[in-house]
Amino acid sequence: METLKSILYFIVFPGFLFTAIAGILVSWIDRKVTALVQWRVGPPFMQPLYDFVKLLGKETIIPRGSSKFTFLLSPVLSLTSITIVSTMLWHTFIMPSKGFVGDLIVIVYLLVMPSIAIILAGFSSANPLSSIGASREMKLLLSYELPFIISVLVAVINSGNEILMGNILMFQNNNGAIAGSLSGILAFVVAILCMQAKLALVPFDAPEAETEITGGPFIEYSGTPLAIFKLSRWMLLFVLPLFLVGVFWGGFRIEGIDLLWSVLKYVALLVVIILIKNTAPRFRIDQVLKLFWGPITFLAILAVILAYLGV
Amino acid sequence: MNLILLTIAIPLIAGFLIFILPKKFTNITKFLSTISILISFIINIILFINTEKIVNNYFMFDNLSKFILLFIGLFAVFVIIYSLKYIESVTENINMYFSYILFTVSASYGAALANNLILLSVFWGFLGFTLYMLINTNDNATAESSKAFIIIGATDSLMIIGIGILYYITSSLNISSINISLKQGPIFLPTIAFLTFVAAAFAKAGAMPFHTWIPDMSEKAPIPVTAFLPASLDKLLGIYLLARISISVFELNSSMTFILLLFGSITIIAAVFMALVQHDLRKLLSYHAISQVGYMVLGIGTGNPVGIAGGLFHMLNHSIYKSNLFLISGSVKYRTNTMNMDKLGGLAKYMPITFIGAVIASLSISGVPPFNGFVSKWMVYQGLIDMGKAGSKLWILWLVAAMFGSALTLASFMKVIYSVFLGRSEKKWSFGDVNWTMLLPIIFLSILCVGFGVFAFAVPLKLFIIPALGEIGLFGLWNSQMATLLMLVGIALGFLIYLIGNMKNVRESDIFIGGEEIPSNKRVTGTEFYDSIRDISILDKIYKMAEKKYFDLYEMLKKFTFAITNRLRLIHSGKLVAYILWIFFGMAVLFILLNIRG
Numbered sequence: 067m068e069t070l071k072s073i074l075y076f077i078v079f080p081g082f083l084f085t086a087i088a089g090i091l092v093s094w095i096d097r098k099v100t101a102l103v104q105w106r107v108g109p110p111f112m113q114p115l116y117d118f119v120k121l122l123g124k125e126t127i128i129p130r131g132s133s134k135f136t137f138l139l140s141p142v143l144s145l146t147s148i149t150i151v152s153t154m155l156w157h158t159f160i161m162p163s164k165g166f167v168g169d170l171i172v173i174v175y176l177l178v179m180p181s182i183a184i185i186l187a188g189f190s191s192a193n194p195l196s197s198i199g200a201s202r203e204m205k206l207l208l209s210y211e212l213p214f215i216i217s218v219l220v221a222v223i224n225s226g227n228e229i230l231m232g233n234i235l236m237f238q239n240n241n242g243a244i245a246g247s248l249s250g251i252l253a254f255v256v257a258i259l260c261m262q263a264k265l266a267l268v269p270f271d272a273p274e275a276e277t278e279i280t281g282g283p284f285i286e287y288s289g290t291p292l293a294i295f296k297l298s299r300w301m302l303l304f305v306l307p308l309f310l311v312g313v314f315w316g317g318f319r320i321e322g323i324d325l326l327w328s329v330l331k332y333v334a335l336l337v338v339i340i341l342i343k344n345t346a347p348r349f350r351i352d353q354v355l356k357l358f359w360g361p362i363t364f365l366a367i368l369a370v371i372l373a374y375l376g377v
Numbered sequence: 378m379n380l381i382l383l384t385i386a387i388p389l390i391a392g393f394l395i396f397i398l399p400k401k402f403t404n405i406t407k408f409l410s411t412i413s414i415l416i417s418f419i420i421n422i423i424l425f426i427n428t429e430k431i432v433n434n435y436f437m438f439d440n441l442s443k444f445i446l447l448f449i450g451l452f453a454v455f456v457i458i459y460s461l462k463y464i465e466s467v468t469e470n471i472n473m474y475f476s477y478i479l480f481t482v483s484a485s486y487g488a489a490l491a492n493n494l495i496l497l498s499v500f501w502g503f504l505g506f507t508l509y510m511l512i513n514t515n516d517n518a519t520a521e522s523s524k525a526f527i528i529i530g531a532t533d534s535l536m537i538i539g540i541g542i543l544y545y546i547t548s549s550l551n552i553s554s555i556n557i558s559l560k561q562g563p564i565f566l567p568t569i570a571f572l573t574f575v576a577a578a579f580a581k582a583g584a585m586p587f588h589t590w591i592p593d594m595s596e597k598a599p600i601p602v603t604a605f606l607p608a609s610l611d612k613l614l615g616i617y618l619l620a621r622i623s624i625s626v627f628e629l630n631s632s633m634t635f636i637l638l639l640f641g642s643i644t645i646i647a648a649v650f651m652a653l654v655q656h657d658l659r660k661l662l663s664y665h666a667i668s669q670v671g672y673m674v675l676g677i678g679t680g681n682p683v684g685i686a687g688g689l690f691h692m693l694n695h696s697i698y699k700s701n702l703f704l705i706s707g708s709v710k711y712r713t714n715t716m717n718m719d720k721l722g723g724l725a726k727y728m729p730i731t732f733i734g735a736v737i738a739s740l741s742i743s744g745v746p747p748f749n750g751f752v753s754k755w756m757v758y759q760g761l762i763d764m765g766k767a768g769s770k771l772w773i774l775w776l777v778a779a780m781f782g783s784a785l786t787l788a789s790f791m792k793v794i795y796s797v798f799l800g801r802s803e804k805k806w807s808f809g810d811v812n813w814t815m816l817l818p819i820i821f822l823s824i825l826c827v828g829f830g831v832f833a834f835a836v837p838l839k840l841f842i843i844p845a846l847g848e849i850g851l852f853g854l855w856n857s858q859m860a861t862l863l864m865l866v867g868i869a870l871g872f873l874i875y876l877i878g879n880m881k882n883v884r885e886s887d888i889f890i891g892g893e894e895i896p897s898n899k900r901v902t903g904t905e906f907y908d909s910i911r912d913i914s915i916l917d918k919i920y921k922m923a924e925k926k927y928f929d930l931y932e933m934l935k936k937f938t939f940a941i942t943n944r945l946r947l948i949h950s951g952k953l954v955a956y957i958l959w960i961f962f963g964m965a966v967l968f969i970l971l972n973i974r975g
Contacts, residue, residue, distance in 0.1 A: 073866055076867070122879065124879060126880060127883075127884050128883060133798075136799070141871065142868050142872065146863075146864050146870070150864065150867065165854040168746075168853075168855045168856065172746060174780075178787070189800065192799070193889070197903075198901060204788050204791050204906065205906075212784075215780045215781060216773075219776065227763075229762060230854055280891070286889065290874065290880060291875075355909060355913065
């Protein structure tokens with residue numbers, strides 16, 4: 067019975083269907099705000115959905131000499147892992163006292179899987195450009211993972227060595243958000259930068275870099291597999307800011323007026339992402355490495371030291 | 378008790394028989410080794426199920442040693458089955474090879490079961506000898522095998538000093554009756570004894586700074602030897618010894634824990650950075666065999682039940698996926714006759730089963746859920762976080778090293794997957810997957826990788842780890858069965874979308890590179906993927922120093938020794954008169970000294 071219920075959670079709410087619809091909505095916000103920044107009108111509300119459905123109907127082209135199985139499995143892998151993370155997050159938002167599937171470490175690990183999917187996709191395409199893109203994705207992962215881990219651990223330290231998402235949320239309910247302290251806000255800023263890289267958005271979009279390697283890992287994708295990839299990217303844009311809200315910013319509450327406040331928190335993060343994306347130029351991948359392993363990791367370490375000092 | 382002696386004796390006797398058998402009876406050799414190893418494995422299973430605990434003056438058979446025994450047997454079975462076909466392509470001394478493998482198995486059983494410290498050191502020393510012979514199977518690896526032998530032998534002699542100290546302190550030689558606390562009382566001698574044991578365990582398992590024999594030997598030794606010794610058996614034994622001494626023989630104080638954690642973290646990070654830039658598949662894998670020891674040392678260094686359980690479980694998991702990976706590299710070499718990743722590529726189409734095995738093992742070693750490597754790493758992390766609860770401040774350093782090391786591991790295995798199995802090859806291959814005797818171990822080990830991950834709490838932890846350690850007190854949450862189920866549902870959902878989508882219109886087409894034709898020799902090899910990491914100025918300097926072997930304790934000591942002996946050599950002029958003069962001079966000095974004392 068529990069199992070069936072969990073599968074239902076996973077497929078309908080707060081899993082796949084919910085996250086997919088929210089993702090489509092979020093991608094519309096992304097495009098609309100981008101358009102506003104650029105003094106354009108922007109697409110109509112339903113445009114992302116039209117795009118998705120249209121891609122489903124298009125012909126699928128598989129590159130010759132590629133590993134077909136890996137090529138078709140990668141988008142699905144990305145979709146699956148994001149859906150699981152979303153289900154886990156919402157489950158803890160709604161019922162913090164009841165754990166679901168895994169703790170904070172598990173979520174950090176599951177959040178690596180979309181990147182693995184993109185890398186496998188690029189490798190299996192047998193295209194030099196997609197291989198380069200995939201290798202950049204791997205280096206990008208390496209670069210942000212170090213400060214990302216440290217910044218998430220600041221939340222663990224500040225909440226008294228809790229690693230269950232639910233306990234971190236309840237700690238924040240009782241003692242105020244993690245980002246309320248100096249160490250917390252520093253870690254939060256670091257995590258926001260890492261999130262930008264995790265989403266592979268400008269200035270950290272070297273893996274896709276449409277103007278130099280024409281989309282990198284996605285260059286050979288078309289039709290349905292591309293539709294799945296696009297959907298999973300939109301879903302990630304929905305899930306990752308929520309993860310940060312959960313870890314650093316008091317969580318997402320759904321009772322009464324708190325709901326409005328929670329949505330505002332999320333939208334604020336989203337707008338930050340979109341604004342950075344639209345106002346920054348692209349870093350080269352070696353610059354990204356130096357940036358993340360240098361100053362940003364330094365900031366994260368500073369946050370840890372501050373956390374130990376209790377501020 | 379008799380069964381214990383029997384399981385040690387059977388491989389030994391079979392080994393002797395094969396040893397004296399003429400070279401040409403290869404089939405008898407193969408038959409005899411397979412049968413003897415199967416029988417001893419079955420005895421191990423019977424022992425595991427039926428026997429509770431035996432402790433006498435010579436042997437100790439308890440929950441910890443019995444699961445080590447079981448897995449030594451299991452890996453021996455896999456390696457011998459794999460070698461049946463593979464070894465023909467490597468050497469002509471087939472009977473020597475099999476007899477040394479059997480000797481190794483027998484001695485490892487003995488080392489895992491020994492209760493008497495002298496007996497332990499005898500088996501331990503004998504293992505060094507068989508390792509030497511196995512590395513040098515082809516008579517082309519004298520330098521490498523001597524290096525391994527000297528490193529292991531030297532730490533072995535250190536351990537004998539440690540045994541002496543223990544006997545001096547406790548006047549007992551039985552592991553089961555020694556229990557020394559390093560927290561109070563005189564700690565100087567016990568600390569030295571503990572460190573000598575740690576050195577022996579580190580050298581065996583391949584933790585830094587005694588790791589350097591593994592990458593060197595991996596290039597020359599037959600691959601099943603690498604898969605058997607440094608990848609699985611030596612990990613089992615080394616970590617077993619480390620666990621034994623840090624759990625029951627000694628009670629660690631905080632500075633000893635600190636040493637373990639420090640070396641564990643350095644091992645993880647340094648070895649994985651070396652692995653990132655390798656071009657040779659075997660060398661890359663062997664650097665990972667070093668790096669992963671760090672997790673086990675970290676786990677045991679935490680000193681709390683969940684960490685120790687994680688360390689032991691990681692030892693088990695590592696033996697599974699790493700021997701799998703080495704065997705896979707063996708299959709690749711068997712087919713393509715090269716281990717240079719610049720030359721490989723595109724093997725996924727020709728060796729599909731090997732490819733799937735490689736993906737599973739790579740994801741396991743990188744700690745991707747729901748495979749087995751994830752569970753044990755996750756337990757080690759909890760052990761580290763638990764240290765923080767107990768008041769330690771440095772836990773975050775060890776934890777970041779461990780988690781970041783895991784991302785680096787993933788990076789280096791993505792490179793392997795790309796440059797060996799996906800990507801484009803230099804030439805067109807024309808072969809299929811390998812022989813079934815070579816596939817069978819790979820399939821089994823891959824199933825174990827998945828099974829031990831998905832059913833971690835129901836099977837391996839429940840059967841092997843918890844009986845050995847008692848309750849482990851997990852405080853994190855990982856419902857692996859549910860997560861796997863959801864992943865499967867997710868994959869099914871994905872394929873449902875494929876069904877909804879227009880998948881009837883699937884077309885194969887050439888790749889698109891801005892509309893240009895691309896010659897087949899223009900390809901991206903995976904080996905240069907991480908050159909931009911290498912080019913970071915600090916790392917560049919460290920890499921250059923590592924290539925000059927500045928971090929290789931063995932090479933440094935060798936240089937030091939030669940520097941001294943070159944001076945001392947001058948004394949040996951070859952003139953008899955000079956020698957006699959020296960002798961008389963020495964005698965005179967001795968007489969004078971004795972006179973003063975008397």
